[in-house]
Amino acid sequence: MAAEASAGTQAVERAMALLACFTDERNELRISELCAQTGLGQSTVSRMISSLDRMGFVVQDARTGLYRLGPTGVTLGSVALNSSPIFRAARQITQNLAHAAQLGVNLAEFRDDHLFYLCNFEGVKAPKTFTMAGRTAPLHATGMGKTLLSAQSPEYIRAYYAKGLGVAYTPRTITEPSSMESALAEIRSRGYATEIEELAFGRACVAASIRDRSGEVVAALSVSGPLSEIDLPGRQQELALMVIEAADEVSVALGYSVTRAPQSRLPLPSQEPVH
Template structure:
């Protein structure tokens, strides 16, 4: 019985994952069945149950399904219960408004980062939210910050032994090069991302620490290359570090961090 329940939960989760990953809007049951590999009748039963619970909703004028209000409510509750989100939301929003660029806060989740906060300044509007999206650790400024506490063995344990995925010609793919980049970042207090995840994008990120001085999150400023190069990066970096420190204090950090 326990195995059947576990299997049912897994199937429901796969349906929700397909709906959440859709880039074309609501999906028909047949599309969901094809994407999950489940039978048509099984998919229809799951969708019926999920619709009753509010986890999915059926589009008004078509037999298609989308993520329901219950999922949105759970996501909101999860964010509000997260101490990093609570402490960083207001400072990150103020920073984005002040500098006019995108400001994001991310945390480690498995071997990737996930966004907890996303705010847009007047110069960096987006038509979608980054909250909940994942990014690779080695190719983003936020991700690199989340690796700052790890030594070479820790990096390999988390990221694996194989060469790291390449996204652009600037992506760091070798473990030794990543370790060297992190060593420099520890000295300057911020991590950089120069067209490593996407061409035409530049970002800087600073670590957020808890009461034990462990890196538990990171905050970044990012924008189009042309916009970022028009700004004084030293001033932006100072502003970012100050906000990261403010959030860290909110999480309980009260002592200086020894230089390694």
């Protein structure tokens, strides 16, 4: 029985390893490429891919013979999203905000030292040809990530950087814990975060935190877009108010009473963006 259980576990792990080979950058793969990435033999990969194909986890292009992820993964992803209280509470609110701001709106939660995207909606001034759901991003180089970090202890911030997670994505990325602590103090004071070309050139965002019934910061919401469209010098206060109001609306939907907030969530009128 133990041997059978071990063999079954190994089969599951191998199947998951095969599925994990598919990425945004390499979304169509040959059997030989799957073998190279997993270290499994061709006969094993062929047998397992055939099973995954029958179950709809992968599909094969009839013309090229390449495999890509199939519809069963979409079904499971939808079930996972719909089971998230944060997603259910925020979906319509974020969609409405994208329409009002005409920019992209993102929703993400704190997971394993990273930002985990639950959904995004496009505004007419910030179109995307892909979904962010299921992707991860660094905490220290994103507006939403910094709002989540602002709720963490100084010990956590130092440990985050000690793990080597605070890498530079652009020259504007905050790579020192002392600089991050100063930025987080400013975020706590004014109730929202900005991010300007810290993760990618030419883009910026304004973000605010979301709290659950207990008052714990569990997620964040942001408005984002190209620098030319988000226009932080001219629109920062307007966008900050919109993001804060939307984040508070999600928090209320999760059971949080915003009147219990320990500090004002209204942005100060003369604040400069935090870089």
